[in-house]
Amino acid sequence: MTGGEAAALIAAIAFLILVFFIVLVLIRVTKIMREVQATVAEANRTVTTVTSDVDALSKEVEGLLTKANVLLEDVNGKVANLDPVFQAAGDLGESVSDVNEASHHLVERITDIGNSTAKASTLGRVGVGALRFYQNHRRKKATTDNTQRSDS
Template sequence: MEIILYIAALIAAIALLVIAVYLGMTLKSTSKTMDEVAKSLEEMTGEVKGITDQAEKLMEKTNNLLEDINGKVAKVDPVFDAVGDIGVSLLGLSQSVRELATLATNKVQTNEKKIVQAVSFSNSILAFRDKMKANKAAKQAASEANEETINL
């Protein structure tokens, strides 16, 4: 029986040795992986630092450009204000002309009958004058014809 105990102890020792060897290999592999991860992190940190530096430079340039644009826009603002004032003035002028045209149209419409009567009256006067000239010419022609008949 003692041999069985020794054999069992030997099997247990071999099993522990195998477990220890596999555990060592696993730990060694894990150690390599962790070293590679550390290297990768260092490389990424360097790249991120470079990107961060470039991003800071880009932000600085963007801020300078924004300040420049704001300065130029501030210089152009009075022009837009002036154009807006001109637009308001033109609108006021347009409204005034529209009101004047409406007023004139209304006056013409209210005085339309009077205008028609005045035109009709002036046409009547002109027709009467023409008749008077025609009568005068006829009388003069008759008188000249009378004188010629008397002289003959």
């Protein structure tokens, strides 16, 4: 074998080895591509399912929001109707406070009148006592004067 034939044989073997490795790489890439395709197909099915579920859920949520808005409007209407009740309760509380304050003033005035009446009553008793004392004193003096005139 000549040098050229040996080089051609080495080149042919190297080419054969290169083709073999390229085929192995292509087989692995093909397997990976199939797995990727299966994964993409599964992802597409999942996205389709999720999309349909999200559509159904969004319709349900929209219905719930509509019902919640109706309920909220109803509650707001009822609260608006209750506002006068709370206003009246507040006014009643103020009126009760005013009545309470007026009754305290009345009790104070009655107490003052009672104290004044007690003082006047005490003064009246003292006056009656003084009048009796004066009358008794006058009678005794008149009796003494009459006795002295009779003696003279």
